Amino acid sequence: MELTQLNLPQFEFRFKNENGKLFIFDTFRKKYVVNTPEEWVRQNMLRYLVEHKNYPQNWLSVEKEIDINGLKRRYDALVFNKSQEMHLLIEFKAPHIKIDKKVFNQ
Numbered sequence: 001m002e003l004t005q006l007n008l009p010q011f012e013f014r015f016k017n018e019n020g021k022l023f024i025f026d027t028f029r030k031k032y033v034v035n036t037p038e039e040w041v042r043q044n045m046l047r048y049l050v051e052h053k054n055y056p057q058n059w060l061s062v063e064k065e066i067d068i069n070g071l072k073r074r075y076d077a078l079v080f081n082k083s084q085e086m087h088l089l090i091e092f093k094a095p096h097i098k099i100d101k102k103v104f105n106q
Helices: 037-051 101-105
Strands: 015-018 021-026 031-034 060-068 071-080 086-090
Touching (some): 021 037
Antiparallel strands (some): 015 021, 060 071
16 A cells, blocks of 8 residues: 655654555554555544644544434544643544545534
8 A cells, every 4th residue: 555645744654564455553552453545544633633743642542432412423543631621632534535524613
C-alpha cells in the first residue's frame, strides 16, 4: 500500500507486514492496526494534534462507543478539554473521500 502524502507535517511511524497487510502502530490504542487509508489519516491527524497543537495525548480517546440520548454510537476520535469535558468529536475519512452533505451529516 502506498502511503498518501497528506497536507500535514511528516511523522515517523512503526509499521509491520503480516499476511500481506500493512499494519501501523497506534500509540493511542497501544497496538498495531491495519493501515487503511482512513487509519493513515487518523494516525497523522492525532499526531498533529499532540505534537503541533500541544494537546496532551491522554486528552484524546480513539475508536470507542458513546451514549447519545440512549443510542450507542462509535466515534473515530474524541478530544477532551482540561475539565475532561468533550471538546471535539472527529470523524476521519480516507484522503480520496469527498466531503459532501451526506458524509458531513454522518
